[in-house]
Amino acid sequence: MAISTLDQTIGQKQQSWLSGVLGSQTFWVFIAVVAACIFLSFATDAFATSKNLYNITRNVTFVAIIALGMTLVIITGGIDLSVGSVLCLCSMVLGVTMHAGYGIEVGIAASIATALIIGAFNGVLIAYLGFPPFVVTLGMLSVARSLAMVASNNTVVFQFGPDHDLLLSLGGGAWFFGIANPVLYMIVLALITGFVLRWTRFGRYVYAIGGNEHAATLTGVPVKPIKVAVYMISALSAGIAGIIQTGWLGAITTNLGAGLELQVIAAAVIGGANLAGGIGTATGALIGAALIEIIRNSLGLLGINAFWQGTFIGSAIILAVLFERIRNFRQSE
Amino acid sequence: MAVLELSNISKHFGAIQAVNDVSLSIEPGEVVGLMGDNGAGKSTLVKMIAGNFRPSEGTMKMDGAELILHKPVEARRHGIEIVHQDLALCNNLTAAANVFLGRELRRGFGPFAVLDYATMYRRAGELFKELKSETRPRDLVKKMSGGQRQAVAIARTRLSNAKIVLMDEPTAAISVRQVAEVLSLIHRLRDQGIAVVLISHRMPDVFSVADRVIVLRRGRKVADKKIASSSPEEVTGLITGAIEQV
Numbered sequence: 178m179a180i181s182t183l184d185q186t187i188g189q190k191q192q193s194w195l196s197g198v199l200g201s202q203t204f205w206v207f208i209a210v211v212a213a214c215i216f217l218s219f220a221t222d223a224f225a226t227s228k229n230l231y232n233i234t235r236n237v238t239f240v241a242i243i244a245l246g247m248t249l250v251i252i253t254g255g256i257d258l259s260v261g262s263v264l265c266l267c268s269m270v271l272g273v274t275m276h277a278g279y280g281i282e283v284g285i286a287a288s289i290a291t292a293l294i295i296g297a298f299n300g301v302l303i304a305y306l307g308f309p310p311f312v313v314t315l316g317m318l319s320v321a322r323s324l325a326m327v328a329s330n331n332t333v334v335f336q337f338g339p340d341h342d343l344l345l346s347l348g349g350g351a352w353f354f355g356i357a358n359p360v361l362y363m364i365v366l367a368l369i370t371g372f373v374l375r376w377t378r379f380g381r382y383v384y385a386i387g388g389n390e391h392a393a394t395l396t397g398v399p400v401k402p403i404k405v406a407v408y409m410i411s412a413l414s415a416g417i418a419g420i421i422q423t424g425w426l427g428a429i430t431t432n433l434g435a436g437l438e439l440q441v442i443a444a445a446v447i448g449g450a451n452l453a454g455g456i457g458t459a460t461g462a463l464i465g466a467a468l469i470e471i472i473r474n475s476l477g478l479l480g481i482n483a484f485w486q487g488t489f490i491g492s493a494i495i496l497a498v499l500f501e502r503i504r505n506f507r508q509s510e
Numbered sequence: 511m512a513v514l515e516l517s518n519i520s521k522h523f524g525a526i527q528a529v530n531d532v533s534l535s536i537e538p539g540e541v542v543g544l545m546g547d548n549g550a551g552k553s554t555l556v557k558m559i560a561g562n563f564r565p566s567e568g569t570m571k572m573d574g575a576e577l578i579l580h581k582p583v584e585a586r587r588h589g590i591e592i593v594h595q596d597l598a599l600c601n602n603l604t605a606a607a608n609v610f611l612g613r614e615l616r617r618g619f620g621p622f623a624v625l626d627y628a629t630m631y632r633r634a635g636e637l638f639k640e641l642k643s644e645t646r647p648r649d650l651v652k653k654m655s656g657g658q659r660q661a662v663a664i665a666r667t668r669l670s671n672a673k674i675v676l677m678d679e680p681t682a683a684i685s686v687r688q689v690a691e692v693l694s695l696i697h698r699l700r701d702q703g704i705a706v707v708l709i710s711h712r713m714p715d716v717f718s719v720a721d722r723v724i725v726l727r728r729g730r731k732v733a734d735k736k737i738a739s740s741s742p743e744e745v746t747g748l749i750t751g752a753i754e755q756v
Contacts, residue, residue: 183642184639187635187646187647377624378614381607384602385603385611392596392597393612395582395598396598396612397582397586397612455600455602456602
């Protein structure tokens, strides 16, 4: 009898699938997104039009793609403030390379290489030399934007050489069922990120490092290489977003992506990533980005002064984390 | 034959002599209490066996073969498992994930190998059953009691064919009921022929589970005797220096 109860206890699941979902911040933010969409479809004529939805989904992508990379960094307990500038620098490298007459492959390769080098630089300083992530990436925020200005001589780049049209359709087209291309890239990248986090040893180690870095080291997790990798992935996501955004906008200025890092961090945090590390999901990053974009979009449609935008987005950040706090209080009681 | 044998091990950090000419041997299935005051050299000694430090002098032998460790991971490869004082657990992961941390099971092959959740849950469940601990593999460690957390840390040592388990203050920060749980976990390890080195401050724990007690003072071994032929009073005297050496 005693053995069978032990068996039962060990075999028991702590919580059902449903209560797990109901307890997650991501789920409630998702509900908020859906509720806002339903409300807006009734409250305004312009919201549920295909043109507006096309705009929203496309606008979401740039923040969402970077938020995927940022989520990995945040799960390890780090932060990457350089993504906005890295996006700008990668766009500029792409633009300048193509403007000089090289093909799109060369441009994209140069752009991605730039992102990976910056990510590796951040990562090595943080993981191997023990620099605080905040400081390193704050420095890189300044360096990368300055390099973008140097690369372009602070001019606007809008002619992209022989593959000009291809680049523009890559970012601005809709090759598949009328869905904007950037949205497709976002979905593919989100699926990859989600898979990696849940099903690979790398993903498991990312969570372990955020949960208890010391424990991860003691149990033989290659903590330092993994930290370098997450900063490379974060910079890569910014680089990819930069390439897509270049194609969409058709022009690059040196203030591209200014202040974007805060939106990206906000998206990740609203989606449930915990800045203390150890918690976060790919779905959360997308949903957080969606909520921010819907707030922005709806304020315009509802005729509310755009100056209020910051207040609403800021409140969303605080509210989302408030739910998390309330849940923790209940558990500790 | 002794599973682990230390001969004339010394370790100094600059001018500080942390461990001085210590020799000891541990038999399979033996529980040895390693005692001493703060700064007596217990941690340094354990860290040498765990591969964190290399001895300045002396040799270590495992099953008769010389043992040279450069990294903690190598100790594990030789069948030395450590239960750290802080348990080295990740609160945000499940019990099973913690048990397999650093040694995840995967299925598929090459770059397509994915984590094998089902097998890890099942194996972790079996280990908890073997340890007679009411610990659920799918629970987050964050929500567990001190005894369950110990069970998770100890279950780790059962993944490989450990020959010797070093436990650093396993009963320092848990309730009385949980102490009993941990001590019975130590018995389970011993019953399977695993040698256990129990580093502890708590006299009752050592006297209830250990077969032998080794006392260090100021880096030197001052006693190494059967529990049956010693007493808490004597060991206290040895730790404090009231009794010089036996």
